[in-house]
Amino acid sequence: MLTTQRKQYLMDLLRRDGQVVAKAVSEELGLSEDTIRRDLRELAREGLLQRVHGGALPALPASPALADFRARAHMSAHAKAAIGRAAAALIVPGQVVFIDGGTTSGHLVRSLAPDLRATVLTHSPSVALALLEHEQVEVIMLGGRLYRHSVVGVGAATLEAIAQVRADLCFLGVSSIDPDAGLSTGDVEEAAVKRAMLRAAAQTVVLASPEKLATASPYRIAGADQIAALVVAHGTDDALLGRYRALGVTVHVAPA
Structure with a gap:
């Protein structure tokens, strides 16, 4: 044949x-x-x-979240704010936490308790700046080459910095997530950084606004079964969420 x-x-x-x-x-x-x-x-x-x-x-549809940072800021804004609030509530005082770049991560940071005491490591300049008002949060910037599309650091320096850390928790942003195809994003170097953060944290929580669900992007990060939890918007199809729960993933549905 x-x-x-x-x-x-x-x-x-x-x-x-x-x-x-x-x-x-x-x-x-x-x-x-x-x-x-x-x-x-x-x-x-x-x-x-x-x-x-x-x-x-x-084949899964391509993710709208492959758009650049400025365009993504206007996608699912209400859902992202709710997801950010739900995610912020998962942080325990005293933890060492990776916070990935992305528009949903911005909502997470803005939802942190003003008196939270924790250590945050990030390769996102915008996340670091948003933490200036949280005086009891120790902020550690991870270096690297600025990837302008997502406004995050990538490359060898970023990977080396991540390798020196063992975090309690990682909040990961992705372009796409699917129970079968796993987590993926649109840039090979960005995928490597996300994969490194996932491996360097005891638990990883994915922030998944509606446009990212049941889609696929070119570069795979990890299987969906490698994360601890998923935070989604109110109204997300329960049959889809059941497929994540079957993989052992805890699903947090943000209040409307």
Whole structure:
């Protein structure tokens, strides 16, 4: 069977069954799993499907959260404010906390109790500036090259700084989150920084405004099962949230 024929077969199977299991296809066609996985990777790069462990699922829509920082500031503003308030309530005094960049993180910082005593590490200049009014919060800036699209530091210096820390909690912003496709974002270096923060924290909480749910972005950060909790807006589909709970993720629904 030619490569084009295999790919057409895989796409037909995906449309018919809603999934492709690489092992089952390899046995059916008498081909190696490596061959099928290579075909699936190439189809995923073309945006025709999403790769998952063991096979593939239908392609997810692109995330509106891939827009630049200024444009994102106006997306889901009410939901982000509510998510920020709910997330701020999760911080325990005395903790060491990573706060990622992003517009929802800005709402989180503005919702912190004025007398909170904690240590915050961030690679976001805007998050650091918003913490100036919190005199009992020790702010540690993580260095790096400024990635203007998201207004955060990225690169080797940022990764090195993160590697020296063991935080209690990480509040992570993502462009996309899906139970199967996991967490993803639009820049390879930004994905590396987010992945490093997740690994350097005892627990990671993802801040997920509505436009990020059930979407996919080009660069994967981690599987959804690698986070401790998810904070979403009131009214988020409960069937979708049940899929996160099945992965062991605690779901916090922000009050309306």
